[in-house]
Amino acid sequence: MAGHQTLKGKDIMDTLKFQSQVVAKPYFIFALVLFVGQILFGLVMGLQYVMGDFLGGVLPFNVARMVHTNLLIVWLLFGFMGAAYFLVPEEAETELYSPKLAILLFWVFAAAGTLTILGYLLVPYSTLAQITGNEYFPTMGREFLEQPTITKIGIVIVCLGFLFNIGMTILRGRKTVINMVLITGLIGLAVFFLFSFYNPANIALDKLFWWFVVHLWVEGVWELIMGAILAFILIKITGVDREIIEKWLYVIIAMALISGLLGTGHHFFWLATPGYWQWIGSVFSALEPLPFFAMVLYAFNMVNNRRRDHPNKAATLWALGTAVMAFLGAGVWGFLHTLAPVNFYTHGTQITAAHGHMAFYGAYVMIVLTIISYAMPKLRGIGEASSKKAQVVEMWGFWLMTVAMVFITLFLTGAGILQVWLQRIPESGEALSFMETQDKLAIFYWARELAGVIFMIGLITYLANFLVDKKETVKS
C-alpha cells in the first residue's frame, strides 16, 4: 500500500488486515510489564528460600508469593485477551465488534489489577480483607484466589465484556474452527472462574471445588486457548492447508479434554474423597501427556511441511518451543508424580514446584510470547517481521529464558527428590522435620536462584528486541 493514508483522522496501518486488531497492543505491552514484575518477586522468594530473613519485615514470603502467582495469572489473561483481539478479527474476516469497549476494558482491568497488587504490598493482607469487606462475602485467602472479592467481581465483569465483544465479532464473521475453539476455551475460563466465589465453611468441599478453577483452567480450557493460538500461528507461518491444521487441532483438544477432565482426579487422592479417584486420577492423568506429545509432532510436522518461508523466524522458534516445553513441563513432569502411589510421597513437595514452573512457562508463557512475537511487528507497523537484528536478540532471549527454566526445573526436582527421601519415606520418628529437611536442600535452592537470575537476564534480553526497530507506524 503506497502513501500515508488516514481513516477518520487516524493512520492506517497496512501491516494489519483489520485496523481494530491494534487494540491487542496495549494488552501485550501490559502483559510484558507484569511479566517483569512476576520474575522480580520470584527472585526475592528464591532468595528467601535460602536467606530466610531477607526483607522479612518489609515483604513476607506469603505476600511475595501471592504477587508472583497473581501477576502470572493476570499477565497470562492479558496475553490471552490480546491474542483474541488480534486473531479473532483476522479469522472472522471482519473488524472487531467494538474497539472502544476493548480499550475501556483494558483500562478497567489494568487499574483493578494494579490496585489489587498495591493492596497486597502496602497493607497487611488481613487489613486488605477488612477494607474490601471480605467478611460479607468471604472468598479471599485461598491459593491463587487471593484477590479481594471485589476484584474477583471486576474480573468477571471484564471477562463478560470481553466475551461479548469477541462473541459478537465471531457471530457476524466467518466461524472458523480456530475461533470456535478459542471462544469455547475463553467461555470455559469465565465459567470455571465462578467457582472461586464458592467458599464453604467445610475445608474439604472448599478444596474439592477450588480445583474446578485451578485444574479445569490449566489442564482443561486453557489448553483449548493454547491450541487455538498455536493453530493460528502455524497456519500463518507455514502456509499449510487450514483443513489439515484444524484436524490436528480437534484431535489435540479432544485428547486434552478426554484425559484432563477425569485427570482432575489426581487432585482428589488425599481429600476426604472416595478411593476410586486414586484409580481414575492415575489412569486418566497418565494420558494427559498425549495431547502435548501430539502437539510436538504437529508443530514440527507443519513447520517441516511448510509451503512458505515466513520471515518471522523468532515466532517459528517460539511456536516449536512452546510445544516442546509444554510437553516436558506439563506432560513429562506432570506424569512423574501423578500416579497415586508416587504422589503419596511427592504431594506438596518441591517436585510439585518443579512441575508448576516448567508447565506454566512451557504451555502458557511461551504460547503468549509466540503470539506476541508474531503480532508485535505488525501491531507496531514494522512489517511481517522484525528486522533480522531484532530477531536475533529475541532468539537470545528465548534460549536464555528457556534454558534457565530447564535448570530451575532440574534443581527443584533435585530438591524434591531429596526432600521425599529425607522427610517423606522414613517412618515417623526417623524422618527429618520439614525445617531440618529444608536446610539440607540449600545447595539446590542456591542453584535455582542462580538459574532465576539467568532467566531475568534472558527476559531483559528478550525485551531489548523491541528497542532494535524504532519505527512506530508506516509513514512514507
Added chain:
Amino acid sequence: MSETFTKSMARNIYYGGSMFFLLLFLALTLHTTKEMPKSDHRENLTEAVERGKGIWEVNNCIGCHTLVGEGAYFAPELGNVFYRRGAGDLDTFKGFMNGWMSVQPLGIPGRRQMPQFNLTEQQVNDLAEFLKFTAEMDVNGWPPNIEG
C-alpha cells in the same frame, strides 16, 4: 494423518468425547459430594471451626504453608499439625498455638521468618479448632508420616 481420518471425524471425537467425559466427571463429583460426609466428619464443624477457617484465610496462611499438601512449600504442612504439635489433644494444642504465635517472628538470623499476626487468644483458639477439624478428616491416609 491418513485421508481416511477426516476432519469431521476428529470434530465428532472432540464434541462427543469431551461431552461424555464432562458429564461423567460431573456425575462422579456429585457422587463424591454425597460420600464425603463419611470422611470429612462435618459433624465436627462447629462455629469455632468456621471462624478459624476465616482467620486462616484472611492471614493468607496458605501463602507459606501447605494444608493437606496444597499451598506454598515454604513452611511446614499444617493438615496434621494438631497431631505433630498437640499430640492429638485440644488443650495441649491450644497451649502450643498460643505460645508459638505470640513469639513470632523468632528473629533467628537467616531462618525463615513467620510474621507476627497479632491475633487475640480467642482467634488463636479458633484457628486451633480449624486445624483440629482438618487433622481429623479422613484423607486416605496422607501424609506418609507425622512430619507431613
